[in-house]
Amino acid sequence: MAGDQLLAWAAVGALPERLSLPRSRRIALVDVPLQGLPGWLGIDRALVGWRAWRRQGGAVLVADAGTALSLTCVDAEGRFAGGRISAGVALQLRALGHATALLPSLQAPAAAARDPWPPATEAAMAEGCLRATAAAVIQAWHDLPAAGRGGLWLTGGDAPLLLPLVQQRQLRPELAPDLALEALAALPAVGLLR
DSSP states (O other), X not given: OOGGGOSOBOOSSOOOTTOOOOGGGBOOGGGSOOBTOOTTSOHHHHHHHHHHHHHHTSOEEEEEESSEEEEEEEOTTSBEEEEEEEEOHHHHHHHHHHHSSSOOOOOOOSSOOXXXXXXXXXXXXXXXXXXXXXXXXXXXXXXXXXXGOOEEEEESTTHHHHHHHHHTTTOOOEEOXXXXXXXXXXXXXXXXXX
């Protein structure tokens, strides 16, 4: 699809020089109808927070599990209520490989391991990073005041891997792998979805 055919686009950070997209169709924070958005917030967090809040019909905690694990809270009135950011699974694995003498640099695991205590180093690293990320989501949920708990949403590339680990702790998150794209299409400025 040529850039002139795009209805809208959004990006976090700089675009590659070879990619030429019409600036007039770039979605900015002001286009996301979520209250209380600070100017420094990434458009990705604003989009997923807004869309989960709209679909939930109330307060949400969105765990966007990609390169970073971005935890975004939106209150029942549709106001940005804060969040947390930490390294995602693949970033943790690469950091272990680069910052230690004897551990390999790995990519994200392709599937959740079946053994919670794997004997092989690579599997132990993958399982440890995956479970650490799931624990961050679970802890964030429990740190919310009971009155502020609405729905827990998982999105991003590692969300399917985190889902069973979060469910083991009696949480019932909504898995929404395409939440950011769905949000972009549903924005009033774009108007594809209602």
